[in-house]
Amino acid sequence: MKVPFLSFDGMHPGLKKDILANFESFYDSNWYVLGQQVRNFEAEYASYNEVKHCVGLGNGLEALILSLEALGIGAGDEVIVPSNTYIATWLAVTYMGATIVPVEPRPDTHNLNPDLLPAALTEKTKAIMPVHLYGQVCEMDAIMAFAEKHQLKVVEDNAQSQGSRYNGKLAGSFGHSNGTSFYPGKNLGALGDAGAITTDSEEVATKIKALRNYGSHKKYYNKYLGVNSRLDELQAGVLSVKLPQLPSWNEQRIEVANNYYKLLAGVGDLQLPVIADGATSVYHQFVVQTAHRDALQEYLKSKEVGTLIHYPVPPHMQEAYASLPFKEGDFPIAERIAKQVLSLPVYPGLTLEQQEFVASCVRAFFDL
Numbered sequence: 001m002k003v004p005f006l007s008f009d010g011m012h013p014g015l016k017k018d019i020l021a022n023f024e025s026f027y028d029s030n031w032y033v034l035g036q037q038v039r040n041f042e043a044e045y046a047s048y049n050e051v052k053h054c055v056g057l058g059n060g061l062e063a064l065i066l067s068l069e070a071l072g073i074g075a076g077d078e079v080i081v082p083s084n085t086y087i088a089t090w091l092a093v094t095y096m097g098a099t100i101v102p103v104e105p106r107p108d109t110h111n112l113n114p115d116l117l118p119a120a121l122t123e124k125t126k127a128i129m130p131v132h133l134y135g136q137v138c139e140m141d142a143i144m145a146f147a148e149k150h151q152l153k154v155v156e157d158n159a160q161s162q163g164s165r166y167n168g169k170l171a172g173s174f175g176h177s178n179g180t181s182f183y184p185g186k187n188l189g190a191l192g193d194a195g196a197i198t199t200d201s202e203e204v205a206t207k208i209k210a211l212r213n214y215g216s217h218k219k220y221y222n223k224y225l226g227v228n229s230r231l232d233e234l235q236a237g238v239l240s241v242k243l244p245q246l247p248s249w250n251e252q253r254i255e256v257a258n259n260y261y262k263l264l265a266g267v268g269d270l271q272l273p274v275i276a277d278g279a280t281s282v283y284h285q286f287v288v289q290t291a292h293r294d295a296l297q298e299y300l301k302s303k304e305v306g307t308l309i310h311y312p313v314p315p316h317m318q319e320a321y322a323s324l325p326f327k328e329g330d331f332p333i334a335e336r337i338a339k340q341v342l343s344l345p346v347y348p349g350l351t352l353e354q355q356e357f358v359a360s361c362v363r364a365f366f367d368l
């Protein structure tokens, strides 16, 4: 049996007819940028995410950058980010010329530890960027309370947790402006690059609508120094067809995860994902942790089970950030996570037989 790390076979085939029909009407529309497909998807996604506004953008990184920009974060400001995240979160802060202040995650959930926020706070702190990693929402009640107390802006990085909740409230609905990504492999993925911000603030939504389109509300009149980061019409049409399936796809991911919890309980030193009280996960990734990670990955590869590492190098140790005053040993939790985590296949359409095969291979490795 072969188990790829990710396959769209359980998601895409049934939607092909609708997506192609949408493409046909788009083709004939004679309107190819910021048209009806984008407007429709923005309304649908805002409703899905239980927020007042969604603004479609080119990708997730630009959703984070434009969120910071719309909230007035820039040079001289400090932004608290997780030490354990995909580099996009850090890059958004760098791009705006603000200063990165990393905070370690909880060792069990791998998400930002709110207990460490007070020590990271200075007079220059302007914002926090919680990243809902692997599908689990951060402890948003504590983070929002801290932000309110110190008048900080919150920009959620919700690229991995579309549909996940904390105490009943959806990821992407807490912060002042929140970024998400529809990169193909995300829980809701386009057929190429796409992203969006979600917010309850009309002011933020209006500003980002201008920023994504050369800083212009009105053709050839430019209010801001904007960029070109418009959600593509074609991708918006694809996302509109896929969005109604997202709840069921997330359910299927949760079902796979629940099976793994049963099949992988008590195996060697393997740590299974820990979900915080009040949080839920939509299992964008099923991330296990072991001191024997590299050998386990090699073994699974020999059995044709695909795995990935999210992420092998924490941002502070990336070559790109060599100029920042961080060194190995500064963020030991993030560094240990990078050495020990392994993501197992989890996606809609992964059969029970495949899940059992993955688990039996993992067990066999630890029995060697």
Ligand SMILES: *Cc1c(COP(=O)(O)O)cnc(C)c1O
Binding pocket: 059, 060, 061, 062, 085, 086, 088, 089, 131, 157, 159, 160, 180, 181, 182, 183, 193, 194, 195
């Ligand atoms: C995917 C991802 C992004 C970036 O999204 P793109 O659309 O690829 O730019 C940002 N943050 C996290 C946590 C991600 O997983």
